Amino acid sequence: MIYVLGSINNDISLEVERVPKKGETLIADGCRMGLGGKGANQAVAISRLARKYDDGRKAVKMIGQVGKDAIGEDLINKLDEYGVDTEFVRRVNRNTGIAVITVSGKDNRILVYSGANLGISKSDVDEALQNATAADTLLCQLEVPTYIVGYALRKARAIGMTTVLNPAPAKELPADFYYNVDIIIPNETETQILTGINPKDWTSQLEAMREFHDRGVRYVVLTLGSAGSAVSDNGKLVSHIPALKVNAVDTTGAGDTFVGALALTYPHIGMYSFKEACLFATRAASITVARRGAAESIPSFEEVCALYNNEIKFARSK
Ligand code: ATP
Ligand code: RIB
Numbered sequence: 001m002i003y004v005l006g007s008i009n010n011d012i013s014l015e016v017e018r019v020p021k022k023g024e025t026l027i028a029d030g031c032r033m034g035l036g037g038k039g040a041n042q043a044v045a046i047s048r049l050a051r052k053y054d055d056g057r058k059a060v061k062m063i064g065q066v067g068k069d070a071i072g073e074d075l076i077n078k079l080d081e082y083g084v085d086t087e088f089v090r091r092v093n094r095n096t097g098i099a100v101i102t103v104s105g106k107d108n109r110i111l112v113y114s115g116a117n118l119g120i121s122k123s124d125v126d127e128a129l130q131n132a133t134a135a136d137t138l139l140c141q142l143e144v145p146t147y148i149v150g151y152a153l154r155k156a157r158a159i160g161m162t163t164v165l166n167p168a169p170a171k172e173l174p175a176d177f178y179y180n181v182d183i184i185i186p187n188e189t190e191t192q193i194l195t196g197i198n199p200k201d202w203t204s205q206l207e208a209m210r211e212f213h214d215r216g217v218r219y220v221v222l223t224l225g226s227a228g229s230a231v232s233d234n235g236k237l238v239s240h241i242p243a244l245k246v247n248a249v250d251t252t253g254a255g256d257t258f259v260g261a262l263a264l265t266y267p268h269i270g271m272y273s274f275k276e277a278c279l280f281a282t283r284a285a286s287i288t289v290a291r292r293g294a295a296e297s298i299p300s301f302e303e304v305c306a307l308y309n310n311e312i313k314f315a316r317s318k
Contacts, residue, residue, distance in 0.1 A: 001136045002263060003128060004044050005063040005152050006039015006087065007117040008079070008144035009097040011294050016104045019264040033076040036099050036294035037117070037139040038168055039064055041253050044295040045260025049284060051301060059264070061085040064144070065116040067096035072116065077221065082295065088128040092119050100147045106248045110176055113170070120144050125152045134160030139263045141166045146173065152315065153180040166259040168300040178215035183266065185221045185259050200238065204229040209238070221256055221262065221278060231278050241278050244286035253294040258285040283307050
């Protein structure tokens with residue numbers, strides 16, 4: 001089982017030619033509303049990409065909070081429809097989290113109102129993890145209070161679980177935070193904020209990955225947008241994985257798809273090597289960027305397999 005501790009947002013995504021200047025009002029070309037939040041997106045990615053268990057068990061449990069409002073109810077229903085176990089999603093007396101996203105060309109800008117996401121407590125974590133075992137995984141991001149994430153990682157480590165951290169959005173983290181993380185997956189901005197190193201080329205990427213290893217993390221994956229990712233298993237297996245060339249229309253959720261895919265494939269199934277897991281995540285994310293929206297753009301396992309099959313057919317036909 002994978003436990004995802006994180007945010008659940010109602011995303012309002014506006015398609016615009018450009019972002020407005022100070023004092024300016026612009027008319028958007030399109031609008032979508034739907035399930036988002038880094039935690040929810042990653043949980044959906046895991047559920048969509050997991051092979052279904054024969055006995056109908058779910059692959060992922062979400063630990064999160066929404067408001068006692070119609071939006072919150074709708075978001076829980078959507079998580080249920082995607083096959084995410086929502087037993088530990090609480091409804092509380094706060095507004096449901098909201099993200100306002102502008103998508104202009106391939107770029108997005110995101111403004112988050114955290115609302116109910118800030119209410120998660122240590123006892124919520126205790127309750128959710130009470131039946132967790134060393135065979136399970138905990139996946140976190142930083143859209144819920146940092147001290148709760150630190151607490152959950154410590155607890156998961158004590159149980160012997162695999163721990164995965166997507167440090168997004170980036171925040172200064174206490175040094176002991178890293179000791180309890182098995183796999184860290186930051187993007188370029190997060191890498192720069194957390195290490196002070198701009199991962200602009202292979203030399204700086206190696207330096208940044210070494211910095212995370214020195215802080216106690218075994219596996220490091222730097223996601224680099226259309227430039228792919230840089231991956232390192234404690235400096236032993238070090239590789240650059242190029243992104244696929246696709247027609248990117250909205251990159252919202254690309255990082256979440258990548259993180260969910262990696263959290264699912266590497267520690268949980270065990271049939272993949274670290275590099276194969278990163279290749280799978282790269283393919284899954286390449287489908288997300290070619291679609292609009294957040295959770296709704298995340299592909300299923302079958303869709304990622306079809307992409308592999310097409311690549312094989314293409315390679316054979318050459
Ligand atoms: P976002 O916040 O936009 O969801 P992120 O900043 O967390 O994403 P990125 O590094 O932008 O994460 O993207 C994650 C992965 O998605 C990349 O490593 C790459 O494999 C894939 N990806 C991102 N952008 C593109 C693109 N334009 N074309 C193909 N693949 C992409
Ligand atoms: O990573 C994308 C997500 O970031 C969006 O769905 C938005 O809700 C913000 O949390």
